Amino acid sequence: MSAVIDAPAPAAGAPEPQVRDRADVRRQVKLVVVLAIVLAVEIWFKLNIDDPSVSHLLKGPRTKENLPVEFDGTLVSWTAVVVSAVALVLAILNRYPRGWVGILVSTLVGIGFYSAFLMWAYADPDGFAASITNPIPGTISLATPLVLGALAGVLCERAGVVNIAIEGQFIAGAFFGSVFSSFAVASIAAIPLFWCSIFGLLGGIVAGVGMAALLGVFALRYHVDQVVVGVVLVAFGYGITSFLLGQIPDDNEEMFNQPELLESVEIPGLSDIPYIGHALFGQNLLVYFMYVAAPLVWWLLFQTRWGLRVRSVGEHPKAADTVGINVNRVRWQAVLLGGVFAGLGGAVFTLDIGSFDKEMTAGTGFIALAAVIMGRWHPIMAALAAVLFGFLRTLENQLSILDEKVPGELLAALPYIATIIAVAGFAGRVRPPAADGQPYVKSD
Amino acid sequence: MTEPAREMSPQPETLMPEPTGTDRDWAKWLPTVRDTVIAVILALLVGAVLIILSDEQVIESLDALFSNPGSFFVYAGDVLRYSGEAVWDAYTALLRGAFGSGPAWERTLERSAPLICAGLGVALAFRAGLFNIGAQGQMLVAALAAGYVGFNYDLPPFIHLLAAIAAALVAGALWGGLVGLLKARSGAHEVITTIMLNQVGRFTVLFFLAREAFQRPGSDNLLSPIVDSDAQYPTIAGLHLGILVALLAAVAVWWLLVRSKLGFELRAVGANPDAARTAGMSVSKVYIAAMAIAGLLAGLAATMTVLGLRQGVTDQVVGSVGFDAITVALLGRATPFGTVLAGLLFGALSAGGLGMQTAAGVPPELIQVVQALIVLFVAAPALIRGLTRIRRRRAQAEAQEVAA
Numbered sequence: 075m076s077a078v079i080d081a082p083a084p085a086a087g088a089p090e091p092q093v094r095d096r097a098d099v100r101r102q103v104k105l106v107v108v109l110a111i112v113l114a115v116e117i118w119f120k121l122n123i124d125d126p127s128v129s130h131l132l133k134g135p136r137t138k139e140n141l142p143v144e145f146d147g148t149l150v151s152w153t154a155v156v157v158s159a160v161a162l163v164l165a166i167l168n169r170y171p172r173g174w175v176g177i178l179v180s181t182l183v184g185i186g187f188y189s190a191f192l193m194w195a196y197a198d199p200d201g202f203a204a205s206i207t208n209p210i211p212g213t214i215s216l217a218t219p220l221v222l223g224a225l226a227g228v229l230c231e232r233a234g235v236v237n238i239a240i241e242g243q244f245i246a247g248a249f250f251g252s253v254f255s256s257f258a259v260a261s262i263a264a265i266p267l268f269w270c271s272i273f274g275l276l277g278g279i280v281a282g283v284g285m286a287a288l289l290g291v292f293a294l295r296y297h298v299d300q301v302v303v304g305v306v307l308v309a310f311g312y313g314i315t316s317f318l319l320g321q322i323p324d325d326n327e328e329m330f331n332q333p334e335l336l337e338s339v340e341i342p343g344l345s346d347i348p349y350i351g352h353a354l355f356g357q358n359l360l361v362y363f364m365y366v367a368a369p370l371v372w373w374l375l376f377q378t379r380w381g382l383r384v385r386s387v388g389e390h391p392k393a394a395d396t397v398g399i400n401v402n403r404v405r406w407q408a409v410l411l412g413g414v415f416a417g418l419g420g421a422v423f424t425l426d427i428g429s430f431d432k433e434m435t436a437g438t439g440f441i442a443l444a445a446v447i448m449g450r451w452h453p454i455m456a457a458l459a460a461v462l463f464g465f466l467r468t469l470e471n472q473l474s475i476l477d478e479k480v481p482g483e484l485l486a487a488l489p490y491i492a493t494i495i496a497v498a499g500f501a502g503r504v505r506p507p508a509a510d511g512q513p514y515v516k517s518d
Numbered sequence: 519m520t521e522p523a524r525e526m527s528p529q530p531e532t533l534m535p536e537p538t539g540t541d542r543d544w545a546k547w548l549p550t551v552r553d554t555v556i557a558v559i560l561a562l563l564v565g566a567v568l569i570i571l572s573d574e575q576v577i578e579s580l581d582a583l584f585s586n587p588g589s590f591f592v593y594a595g596d597v598l599r600y601s602g603e604a605v606w607d608a609y610t611a612l613l614r615g616a617f618g619s620g621p622a623w624e625r626t627l628e629r630s631a632p633l634i635c636a637g638l639g640v641a642l643a644f645r646a647g648l649f650n651i652g653a654q655g656q657m658l659v660a661a662l663a664a665g666y667v668g669f670n671y672d673l674p675p676f677i678h679l680l681a682a683i684a685a686a687l688v689a690g691a692l693w694g695g696l697v698g699l700l701k702a703r704s705g706a707h708e709v710i711t712t713i714m715l716n717q718v719g720r721f722t723v724l725f726f727l728a729r730e731a732f733q734r735p736g737s738d739n740l741l742s743p744i745v746d747s748d749a750q751y752p753t754i755a756g757l758h759l760g761i762l763v764a765l766l767a768a769v770a771v772w773w774l775l776v777r778s779k780l781g782f783e784l785r786a787v788g789a790n791p792d793a794a795r796t797a798g799m800s801v802s803k804v805y806i807a808a809m810a811i812a813g814l815l816a817g818l819a820a821t822m823t824v825l826g827l828r829q830g831v832t833d834q835v836v837g838s839v840g841f842d843a844i845t846v847a848l849l850g851r852a853t854p855f856g857t858v859l860a861g862l863l864f865g866a867l868s869a870g871g872l873g874m875q876t877a878a879g880v881p882p883e884l885i886q887v888v889q890a891l892i893v894l895f896v897a898a899p900a901l902i903r904g905l906t907r908i909r910r911r912r913a914q915a916e917a918q919e920v921a922a
Contacts, residue, residue: 238709298897301649302848306894309845313886320881321572440713447710483725490714490721498706 102168104499109162112187116158119194120151128196130206142205147193154186188469195473209468214357215426217464218364219244219435222419223442224449224456225371226282226412231451232375233408234388234509235293238304240416241439242311243285247420249315251278252430255333270334274425275360275418282417283410285311290409294402297513308439316432331429336360360422367415368457375453384408388507391514401514444493451506463489550851557895558863565888566605569880573604607878615873616866622873628827630865631760632657632819632836636843637861638771639694639815641852645775646808647788652697652712653816654840655719656690660817661824662723663689665831666732668824669744679750682825686817693719694813695806702802708809716840727831741830751826760822765858767818772854774811784808816840845893864889 129142161183164170171179192206223240230237254277258270288307292298322330336358375381383404386394391401419442424430441463449456466489474482570576579600583593616626636653643650664686673681693715700706726732727741751759775781786794787804795801823835846864850856871885 292894292898296898298894302893302897305651305844305848306890306897309841310887310890310894313883313890316883317568317572317881317887320883437713437717444710444713447707481725483721483728487718487721490717494700494706494711494714494718497710498700498704 102165102170105165105170106162108499109158109165109183112183113155113158113162116151116155116187116190119190120148120155123147123151123194123197125198126151126193128193128206132206132208147197150189151193154190157186158183207472209465209472210354212468212471213461213465214354214361215464216467217461218361218426219419219422219438220442220445220460220463221364221457222360222367222415222422223439224445224460225367225453226414226416226419227443227446228449228451228453228456229371229375229384229408229412229415230286230289231446231510232388232507233384233405234391234507234512234514235289235405235409236300236304236511237289237409237412238301238443239285239289239307239311239439240419240442241435241437242304242307242309243282243413243416244420244423244435244439244442245308245311245315245433246281246285247278247417248423248435249318249420249430250281251275251417251421252333252424253277253330254280255425256330256429259332259334267334268337271336271425272359274333274336275421278417278421278425279414280417282415282420283413286409286413286416289413290406294405294409294513297515300511300513312433315430319430319432333424333429335428336425358426360418360426363418368453371415371453380404380407385507387514388509391509391512395514395516401516405514441489444497447506448493448496463493466492554849554896557892560895561888561891562609564891565884566609568884568887569604569608570601572880573600575600576604604878608874608880611874611877611880612867612870614870614877616870618873622869625869625872626862626866627761628822628865629868630862631764631826632822632839633842633846633864633868634761634764634858634861635767635819635822636816636839637846637850637857638767638854639812639819640843640847641850641854641857642771642775642784642815643808643812644847644852645788646784646804647791648698648701648708648805648808648812650694650697650712650809650812651709651844652694652715652813652840653819653843654836654838655712655716656693656813656816657820657836657840658716658719658723659693660686660690660813660820661831661835662726664817664821664824666726668750670731679752679825683818683821686821686824687814688817690813690815690817690820691810692813694816695810697813698806698809701809702805723831732831741832744830751822760826763818764822764861767815768854768858771815775854780804780807816843819843842889845889848893849896 126147127144128147129144131142161170161179164179170176196204196206223244226243227237227240251274255271255274258273259267285307288310289300289303292303293300319331338356338358339362341355373381375384383394383399384407386397387399387401387404387408394404395401416439420435423434423438442460445459445463446456448459470485470488473485576597579593579596583590583597586593615622617623636657639656640650640653664682667682667685668678671678671681697708697711697715700711701708733741751763773781775785783794783799783804784807786797786799787801787808791801794804819839820836823837823839824831842864846860847857849863850858850860867885867889871880871882874880874884875882
């Protein structure tokens with residue numbers, strides 16, 4: 075009996091021959107090649123440094139009390155080399171960790187490469203000796219609209235509605251945020267200034283939801299191709315905001331285009347943490363909202379019944395319909411909620427920076443869309459991808475002063491090249507929600 | 519007999535209908551033409567509302583109306599009169615700017631030519647199921663290449679022009695083909711790669727413009743010298759022949775799509791990549807070819823500006839043609855002939871918009887809004903009609919069942 079049921083046991087001591095599928099082999103090859111290149115470049119960086127002393131201003135901007143701290147960059151460079159070498163060895167032995175540990179290791183390698191690059195770029199200055207500045211404030215500031223836009227995209231697309239119009243929602247949110255805020259300052263005398271900027275946020279939300287409603291009407295009710303609607307809404311958004319901007323009479327600027335900027339609110343204990351405290355916890359409300367938004371959307375999508383309905387509608391609307399879910403109503407809800415996030419993301423541009431300018435969002439909405447796809451339509455991953463983009467753009471800003479060593483245009487193009495490499499090399503064939511882009515028509 | 523089946527289920531593809539074997543069924547296209555005309559009228563109506571709301575005299579008379587509600591009809595008459603004047607002035611200026619004189623016609627055709635070419639590129643990619651937002655980047659690198667050949671080398675007259683055009687075509691084809699290659703080899707979504715390559719293209723152009731070899735002597739700006747006169751498009755009465763080239767390109771694209779093997783494979787892949795693969799077609803090859811040809815057409819569009827309008831190369835030289843080409847292709851239902859008509863329409867609107875701005879003081883962004891609205895209205899009524907036809911057909915079928 076047992077001979078019939080039991081599978082033949084492997085011979086004692088001899089391991090089963092491992093059959094590896096091609097995707098696994100390809101992954102290992104990619105890892106080895108990339109890590110080898112990283113290691114080689116880091117070593118080249120180190121060998122090209124004549125005088126390794128650099129200075130940093132990581133505590134904050136330069137003031138009389140906060141002077142650049144000089145230090146020897148050699149240790150940092152060699153540490154980076156060691157980290158990359160260890161990772162390379164792991165990859166060669168096919169022991170490179172997977173899952174969250176793998177991501178952690180990759181991040182460490184990335185940080186190491188970044189540090190080695192900084193040591194090389196800031197050493198041996200030709201003229202003015204620049205100091206390494208803290209990238210965190212810039213990253214947070216640039217990442218806020220990207221994260222909010224990416225979350226909007228995730229919400230819409232998880233419900234099955236392709237949202238190319240994030241850029242249009244941004245520009246509308248920026249414009250109306252500015253208008254509402256300025257209007258509140260100029261016309262409503264009794265409100266303290268703080269609430270005027272909140273009123274501006276309301277303007278951003280209204281604009282974002284308005285654009286989302288347009289997307290919904292044409293995509294969900296009239297079944298227009300959603301990509302078409304997205305492109306058209308972006309063009310429409312640009313045109314209408316530029317047009318309305320031109321309509322503001324010059325002498326009436328302060329009524330409509332001088333928004334009260336959002337104040338920074340320091341969080342008492344946390345903002346005193348050295349190096350990162352002020353940067354992370356001395357920001358304005360929208361930034362704090364961004365911190366909360368990503369886990370909030372994750373919770374909504376994956377821990378609530380509503381989120382389950384949204385996801386089912388995006389994957390298999392027919393099955394959802396059979397169970398009794400009103401497919402289009404759920405899609406509307408997701409699209410409008412996404413509009414709130416996108417509108418707030420747009421408001422960041424004017425309520426954090428200043429008055430509205432023609433086409434001021436300059437394609438940020440499309441970067442947010444790229445973050446959605448890079449994050450594989452998962453709210454947390456998309457938010458992280460958005461933060462990465464913000465970091466790369468900050469890097470470009472910071473390094474633009476080092477024009478002799480690295481051409482400015484190359485740095486500017488770096489985030490975009492990095493995205494292409496990421497999407498083509500590592501994200502692989504991403505799988506959007508199965509019913510993404512298909513309007514649902516009840517049929518019997 | 520596949521038409522009724524297609525109309526039964528309103529699909530996104532109704533915007534881009536499959537060409538049947540023969541394109542000589544003109545009557546088949548009449549509903550589409552009618553829908554487009556209605557859409558244009560609707561969009562112009564919304565534009566009129568915007569014009570009215572932005573006209574100073576109308577606003578003043580509205581002010582007067584609200585402060586004197588007693589004599590409503592007196593002031594209402596004023597409001598109506600000023601509104602009518604504003605719209606009339608604006609739209610006659612639009613027509614005059616586009617068609618009113620020799621120079622106006624020139625401007626219209628000059629602006630249409632690049633729109634047609636780039637629109638053909640986007641349309642071709644649509645047909646293969648690819649969304650090519652990358653026309654902007656493709657045009658920029660092609661402009662750089664054409665400009666470089668144009669001002670850096672010295673070749674006999676006609677050869678110079680051909681060489682410059684060839685450089686642009688190659689540059690555009692490479693930039694576009696890269697997207698196709700990435701999609702074919704790694705499944706990278708073309709929406710992302712094209713957007714990214716647009717920006718990379720812009721920075722590439724800026725990079726080269728900063729180099730000595732590309733600088734205009736006597737100027738520190740990022741502006742290249744104007745190309746040699748040998749390399750410029752020949753002109754007739756001030757209008758360069760780019761428009762003819764654009765029309766020829768449209769014919770070539772039509773031939774490619776309808777009469778060639780590659781075109782058939784392209785359409786098959788666009789309709790259903792899995793079925794095409796099962797039928798033995800190489801989807802990878804089609805993706806690469808489609809994007810390369812799309813890039814080539816974008817490159818052709820770039821030559822119109824650099825070699826036709828005698829401008830130097832900057833990072834703004836192609837303007838917003840890359841993005842407008844998408845709306846042109848959508849309006850033209852992704853067919854060659856439709857794209858030509860749509861390109862002419864948008865070129866006219868663009869030229870007329872300039873006239874509207876100078877003669878009637880209407881901001882040029884209005885044209886952008888009107889163009890976007892046209893495409894939107896074009897897509898919507900077609901499907902509303904489709905839906906009503908379903909209801910009517912189902913009602914008919916039910917009536918027949920009851921009668922039987």
